[in-house]
Amino acid sequence: MKACFMGLGYIGLPTAIIAAKHGVNVLGVDINSGVVEMTNQGKLHIIEPGMEEYLQEVVNAGLLKASTTPEISDAYFMVVPTPFKGNHEPDISYVEAATRSVLPYLKEGDLYVIESTSPVGTTEKMQSLIFSERPELKDKIYIAYCPERVLPGNVIYELVHNDRVIGGINPESTDKAIEFYSQFVQGTLHKTNCKTAEMCKLTENSSRDVQIAFANELSLICDKAGINVWELIELANKHPRVNILQPGAGVGGHCIAVDPYFITADFPYESQLISKAREINNYKSFWCAEKVHNAILRFELEHHRKPVVAMMGLAFKPNIDDLRESPAKCITTKVMQACNNADILVVEPNVKEHKVFKLTDYKEAYEKADIVVFLTAHDPFKELPYMEDKVVLDFCGIYRK
Numbered sequence: 001m002k003a004c005f006m007g008l009g010y011i012g013l014p015t016a017i018i019a020a021k022h023g024v025n026v027l028g029v030d031i032n033s034g035v036v037e038m039t040n041q042g043k044l045h046i047i048e049p050g051m052e053e054y055l056q057e058v059v060n061a062g063l064l065k066a067s068t069t070p071e072i073s074d075a076y077f078m079v080v081p082t083p084f085k086g087n088h089e090p091d092i093s094y095v096e097a098a099t100r101s102v103l104p105y106l107k108e109g110d111l112y113v114i115e116s117t118s119p120v121g122t123t124e125k126m127q128s129l130i131f132s133e134r135p136e137l138k139d140k141i142y143i144a145y146c147p148e149r150v151l152p153g154n155v156i157y158e159l160v161h162n163d164r165v166i167g168g169i170n171p172e173s174t175d176k177a178i179e180f181y182s183q184f185v186q187g188t189l190h191k192t193n194c195k196t197a198e199m200c201k202l203t204e205n206s207s208r209d210v211q212i213a214f215a216n217e218l219s220l221i222c223d224k225a226g227i228n229v230w231e232l233i234e235l236a237n238k239h240p241r242v243n244i245l246q247p248g249a250g251v252g253g254h255c256i257a258v259d260p261y262f263i264t265a266d267f268p269y270e271s272q273l274i275s276k277a278r279e280i281n282n283y284k285s286f287w288c289a290e291k292v293h294n295a296i297l298r299f300e301l302e303h304h305r306k307p308v309v310a311m312m313g314l315a316f317k318p319n320i321d322d323l324r325e326s327p328a329k330c331i332t333t334k335v336m337q338a339c340n341n342a343d344i345l346v347v348e349p350n351v352k353e354h355k356v357f358k359l360t361d362y363k364e365a366y367e368k369a370d371i372v373v374f375l376t377a378h379d380p381f382k383e384l385p386y387m388e389d390k391v392v393l394d395f396c397g398i399y400r401k
């Protein structure tokens with residue numbers, strides 16, 4: 001069986017590697033020739049623990065090859081980005097482009113799967129596109145939607161062990177896709193239709209966004225009321241049916257902060273709560289930036305000099321180096337733009353160099369700072385001794401007490 005993965009990004013490449021490791025003959029396709037070259041050399045262009053060894057193994061075994069163009073295969077997987085356009089409208093143009101580029105290679109009996117997070121109805125749109133361009137394939141190929149669910153940093157384990165939801169345009173397509181994924185997935189493969197599978201992916205990430213918004217809202221209330229929100233949540237979670245998530249500097253990354261808009265764009269009147277949650281999580285970052293700004297002004301008034309401010313963490317969540325859609329990065333940028341009256345030291349222990357920010361060692365920055373702002377709860381920060389003489393703005397629960 002030969003499978004063609006369209007898109008060698010954070011999901012496409014690991015999935016291609018794991019499929020190859022389980023004996024599938026894989027062609028990985030990417031429009032970026034640098035990515036293709038690196039992949040063929042067995043070098044991982046993304047950061048994912050343990051994945052490079054797997055890549056080298058499958059490339060050396062001749063099971064995975066990368067190219068900028070597709071080839072005739074038995075199965076095609078669309079694993080390309082689905083960003084949003086200006087007004088939070090989903091942009092499925094990459095899915096469409098990837099689909100168009102495999103169109104000439106499709107033949108009877110082939111499987112076509114979309115894995116990219118997509119607005120409801122995308123699989124049916126691509127079905128129409130395929131059959132309008134290749135009408136002779138109508139009812140002769142299998143089409144399904146199967147969203148990825150893996151957590152960056154734990155991809156090797158989750159790609160194999162997570163359950164998956166698989167929805168075909170008809171039961172035969174669902175079964176065909178299940179046959180493919182059962183080659184490497186040990187989790188349960190749940191059958192549904194393509195619209196439900198599309199909505200399921202959006203629902204999972206929107207549910208997390210709504211729950212984080214609740215925690216963030218509590219943090220605003222507690223700040224005003226003079227209550228330690230970390231202690232409050234810990235206590236409330238002692239109730240057998242309460243499980244509140246953690247507040248933070250906002251919600252980042254390219255999934256949770258993006259996918260809910262795929263629902264709100266198409267169902268604006270019905271999705272009041274999902275939409276409000278997005279607002280709250282976005283607002284939390286502005287609120288944090290305001291707090292830092294005010295702390296700087298207060299320090300200046302009290303001490304008649306510029307404070308040294310350590311902005312601790314740039315990544316979008318703890319213990320990773322991914323800065324995409326990061327609230328910490330956004331807050332740091334805002335503070336740097338607004339506060340000429342401070343020396344700002346930027347810290348990100350998981351990144352060596354950054355083209356915009358000059359990075360300072362975390363211990364050195366902490367030592368020098370008058371104001372310490374914890375933005376991302378990286379483990380090394382938790383080892384820093386609490387120092388009474390510093391103003392600490394802890395947005396991510398480093399010093400819970």
Ligand code: SAJ
Pocket residue numbers: 117148149150151152204205208212245246247248249250251252253254255256316317318
């Ligand atoms: N966050 C909080 N409080 C929390 C948990 C998270 O503020 O209690 C913040 C994080 O700091 C980060 C953001 O939320 O800024 C997102 O982080 P995350 O760990 O919740 O999720 P992602 O974006 O790394 O991965 C999510 C996962 N989805 C769910 O857990 C429902 C993952 O399983 C998906 O595969 C992934 O999105 C995706 O690709 O869609």
